[in-house]
Amino acid sequence: MTTDATATARVDSWSWAVRLFKTRSAATAACRGGHVRVNGERVKAAQPVRIGDEVRVRIAGMERIVEVSRVVVKRVGASVAAECLIDKTPPPPPREEMALAPRRDRGAGRPTKRERRDIERLRGRELD
Structure with missing residues (x-):
């Protein structure tokens, strides 16, 4: 465990x-x-x-923003790990604000071309 002010660690090792x-x-x-x-x-x-x-680490579609407050190289316990970083991640938006993806009925078959385009548009991926 390193606590020297000039100490460094690899970003992959520190984040683990x-x-x-x-x-x-x-x-x-x-x-x-x-993603880092x-x-x-x-x-x-x-x-x-x-x-x-x-x-800044992108994990499962969410971005975590942390500031290094202590440099460690070896894996530490959860309580010590919490002391090694300052979490600046904004809180996630409330569930009702998140756009819900439309769900197809089970057994309805493949989506039509029009339905597929609508789904892609909702997800923010324009096909043009």
Whole structure:
């Protein structure tokens, strides 16, 4: 465990150690996929993080924004991990504000071309 002000750790190792990811390989894959940003920049897994850096992690469609308050390299307990970061993630929107995706009746078959276009439009993916 490192607490020196000039200490650094790899971003994949740190994010796994503070329990943002379940496995180190998942943290590395997220870095490789561009889902991890340090101070606004996409980073590789070996990018060092320091105290005061802002780390943005995209997990399951939600973005977590945390600030590094302590550098650790090895996995720590949940109570210690909570001390190693400052969570700046905004609260999720209320459920009633989130757009609900239309559900098809079971056994209704494949959607028609018109229904498929409507579904894509609702999801925000225009086909044009």
